Amino acid sequence: MTDLPAELTIGQLSERSGVPTSALRFYEREGLIHSRRTSGNQRRYHRTTLRRVAFIRASQSVGIPLALIGEVLGFLPADTPPTKEFWLRAAECWSEAINDRIARLERMRDRFTACIGCGCLSFTECALVNPNDQLAGRGPGAHLLR
Template sequence: MTDISAELTIGELSARSGVPTSALRFYEREGLIHSRRTTGNQRRYHRTTLRRVAFVRASQNVGIPLALIGEVLGFLPEDTPPTKEFWERASHCWQEAIDERIAKLSRMRDRFTACIGCGCLSFTECALVNPADRLAERGPGAHLLNPTHR
């Protein structure tokens, strides 16, 4: 039987999680994960940090900002892994934000598809380039192309 350490070095955590060491250091600075320091000032991570890193990455993959991820992880004591129930509660908390994001992306897709369909890209009519023809208030000219008029 092999001896399984309760702690991982940053290299081991990186290898096991697939997350670069630079990202792990960043997560630690942001308070998403925690380590202890050895007498030689080396980081040691509790094995449960693997689950925290997985939670962070999965949350990021669906577009949750790190600040919100950190808020939710703040409810867990250090060295406590996210459980299935914890993941479900977080998902429930973020469901409205995710639904809003999906709706916004769908509207953007539909607008873009309509624009490509007409092919106009008219500065006076295009809802993507100039919604509600708001640039007409500035008078004639290429306001979007001239940085001094922005």
């Protein structure tokens, strides 16, 4: 087995992480990952950046916004990969937000099913979801989906 290089080019990081180079540049602009520049102005990423990118992608997959991901990654020193303990703490912090998202999606599913069930397909006149157009009094917006 050969030794892994201490630094990766953006192409190598992209290939190994499965993340397009454009997304890696965006992550860097947002401060989620860091690189150093060579004398030829090429990016070089510490190989621990692979774990950071994995953390970012896993967090995004459950709906965590990049701003929150960045806040959490801000607690890690540069070139330090997220540890198991770090992942567990982040998951604990985000469990309430994830549960809220699940509850919101379930409400949306249930409202959608109820609307299709009545057959009228009109939120203005629907006797089940919006009797007497009561929701109009709350102003514009999708009040039932919140």
